[in-house]
Amino acid sequence: MALSVLLAGPIHAAAEDGAAAGVKAMVSDxxxxxxxxxxxxxxxxxxxxxxxxxxxxxxxxxxxxxxxxxxxxxxxxxxxxxxxxxxxxxxxxxxxxxxxxxxxxxxxxxxxxxxxxxxxxxxxxxxxxxxxxxxxxxxxxxxxxxxxxxxxxxxxxxxxxxxxxxAGWSEHAMMLLAMVIGMLILPLFFDLSFFVVLREKFVALHAGMVLSMMTYVLFAGGLISVFWTLPVAVGAVIGPLSYAMGCGLSALFLAEFLERDAQSPAMRRLMVAVGVWTILVPGFFSLQWHATQAIDDRGYFLAMLVAAFFTSFAILRAMWRGSRSARYLALGWFPLIAASIERSLRGLGLYVGPSSLDQMLYVATGIEVIVMSLAIADRFLALRRERDAALTEARMLEQLSSRDALTGLMNRRALESRFGELLAQGFDTFALVDLDRFKYVNDRYGHQAGDGALIACAAALSGNDERDAVAARLGGEEFVVLLRGKRALERAENLRRAIPLRIASEVPGLDQPVTASMGVIELPRASAHALTFEDFYSRADTLMYEAKASGRNRMSYEKLTMFDSAPLSRAEAMAETGTGLGAERTPAGEPRTTGARAA
CATH class of the missing domain: 2.60.120 (Jelly Rolls)
Known part of the structure; x- marks a missing residue:
């Protein structure tokens, strides 16, 4: 409903009290x-x-x-x-x-x-x-x-x-009312569709306004009698009551629809109060109890004027602040305001006109609904763009907080937060990678070459097996690769061997290859939950340094198995792990799996 709803007053309201300025004049068609x-x-x-x-x-x-x-x-x-x-x-x-x-x-x-x-x-x-x-x-x-x-x-x-x-209105007049009802149905479907996608309160309020206007046209225009014969008391009450509901929802709609910077918090609270006032006070007078017969017509009209004043002020103030939504409202409500002024002049007895002029309000209502539907669609798109931008920014911030800025791999914090989830998904092979003599590269060729070597190493570890291998940079020249599936040790070794080749191809001018040492922990999936990230990291770090001590450019690994009872010769290993896990540690230049024997 628009501003004219507030100004025009319902059919029973005093705004129409002078619709016929003299009883002798033919003011009806x-x-x-x-x-x-x-x-x-x-x-x-x-x-x-x-x-x-x-x-x-x-x-x-x-x-x-x-x-x-x-x-x-x-x-x-x-x-x-x-x-x-x-x-x-x-x-x-x-x-x-x-x-x-x-x-x-x-x-x-x-x-x-x-x-x-x-x-x-x-x-x-x-x-x-x-x-x-x-x-x-x-x-x-x-x-x-x-x-x-x-x-x-x-x-x-x-x-x-x-x-x-x-008696009655012409067929053309009744067809006009039917057309207005038809025009109101489509915006109602739009509101429901928008609300499913964008759970904004103003969309639901506009849907309520449209329903109120449909009810008003049906009852105040008498169109309901074409389909259903109702008692006079029912039709006489529902028309103005739906009008009051629509006016109140209009004020609440303004409070929610206008942009936040287009209205101060005090103005927003005022419009909410105006909406509640309009629903309660004119709503009460629209019930037309016989006990209030002497005042209900005038009370309804005066209460509507209060709502009209504050609603007009809110729109003008929002337009002065540059509100795009307020401009839509002003455009959509201008025909209704004009119809309301005409009705008010007749109500004041300044001139006499036919009752067919009342139908101007219904035509203006159809125009208002079309414009307001466009306004809501425009606001819907604007809010969606804002939300998409906010989500994109949030994703970017999340990525910045969880990704290594240089290589784009996950950082240690992100890997630790996801470690339990990755273990549950079957990533039960933990490979810790460290570039050999990386300080020499930085000192001899500069940090730009060192950064290039780190980027190339990250690319080599990412490989083409994104589904069954997850790489992360822990810091400096230290990386981790989690693997799952068959031949995990063999695939880990292939990744390690790919590092010097990738660095040589992407960082020219190095006088010697940049190799990597790797420590690998392999644990059966059923037992993986027994170790934490720190457990894996500590054991893999020991293995990685054993590989370096054995000449670098190689992999040292453990394959851990579960024992029913531990052999005495394994007591030291058990004391190290604190679990019923046994291990056989093997430095090697190529992947090799050795399983521990049960006692």
Whole structure:
């Protein structure tokens, strides 16, 4: 719903109290005869008293709906020489009862009365009709007594007609309402689709606004009567109630939809308060209890003006701050504001116009919904871009914190955090790699060459087996490769041998190959969980230094197995591990697996 929802007021509201500035003027497109005079009184005034000496107002003043009883008088001169009317119809609104009295020339009164529940809504707009007592040739006037009227249009738009088929809005007007409903359905689906992807509160609020407007058009426009005949009291309440709900949701929508820098925290809290106010206060008056009949019309209208003022101020302030969303709102709400101003002028009695002007609001509503759907789509894309950028930045920061800046491999912190997960995935071979005489490379050829050698080493260790090998740089010239699958030792040795070849091809000018020593721990997968990263690292580090001590450029490995009971000759090894694991340690220039024998 838009700003016009706040300004225009519902069909029952006082904004339309002067929709017909004079009861003699034909302010409706409906065929029929308008009242000649009107009056208002307390409950004790009888029809006969009004017929004899009523305080009738027969000028252009608007009928009053704030006293317990309202009166209308239709003089016979209205239909003189024509077929006599047989039905009364007017705008759907709450009331307690309506009584008719046909006054003949000799003073005879023929009366007929109906309660609100007996009124029959017509499937041709927001109207209902009642049959009249017999109107004869000698009838001089028809007097109508309306108890507890809750709306001025109930009085100002009352007409006498020959046939109920003559009442109601045209087919074109009803088709227009149906088109507006159709225009509202698509944005509702858009809102639901957007909310599934982007769980933003303003999308849900807009969906509620669209539902409220659909309900308002169905009931306030009388379109619901085409499909379902409801009691007058139900239709008269649901229309303004849905209007109040839509207005309140509009204020809440603004608080959520406008960009954070377009409104201060105080303004946002104010709009939330305005939304709650509009739902509760006008919502209460829209129920139109008979006990509040004297004030509910005016109370509804004044409460809406409060919401209109603050909502207008919030939009203008956001536009002044350069809000893109506020510009969309202003564009979408301009037709509604124009329709609201026109309605207000008629409500103030500045001029008289046909009730078909009310349909401008429905057309403007369709325009507003289309523009607001575009606004939400624009905001949706903007928020999605912001979230994508934030996710990209978060991924980059995560990568920077978990990756080695020089080589792009995982760093030690990332490897340690994932170590248990990798063991569970079967990476049960731990290879610790250290470049031989790397300090000589830095001192002789400079740190740029040293960095090139580290990058080339990382590329060699990454290899083409990303699925079954994970490489990481622990720091300096020290690397780790975790492997899983068959021939893990052989594959580890192949990676080690690939290092000098890769460095030689990518770092020119070295006078000798840069080799690597490797210490490897291999443990059956079922037993891998028994060791931590530090356990693997400590044992592999010892093996790696044994390889260096044996002449460098080689691999030293242990294959660990589980013993049922440890042999006495293995007591020292057991004391080192603190577990029931035994090991056979073998320096070697090529991969070789040696299993420990069970005792």
């Amino acid at each position: 409906h065929p029929g005869f308008a009242p000649t005079c009107h009056a208002a009184s307390g409950e004790g005034t009888s029809i006969r008293a009004m017929a004899r000496n009523g305080a009738w107002v027969c000028d252009d003043r608007t009928p009053r709906a704030d006293l317990p009883v309202a009166w209308l008088r239709f003089d016979a001169e209205s239909w003189a020489g024509e077929e006599r009317p047989r039905h009364f119809f007017t705008r759907t609104a709450r009331h307690q009862a309506i009584a008719f009295a046909a006054l003949d020339a000799d003073g005879t009164l023929r009366t007929r009365s109906f309660t609100e529940a007996e009124a029959r809504p017509l499937p041709a707009g927001p109207i209902f009709a009642l049959p009249l007592p017999e109107i004869r040739e000698e009838t001089r006037a028809l007097i109508v007594r309306v108890e507890r009227p809750h709306s001025v249009p109930l009085l100002s738009e009352a007409r006498l007609i020959y046939d109920v088929e003559d």
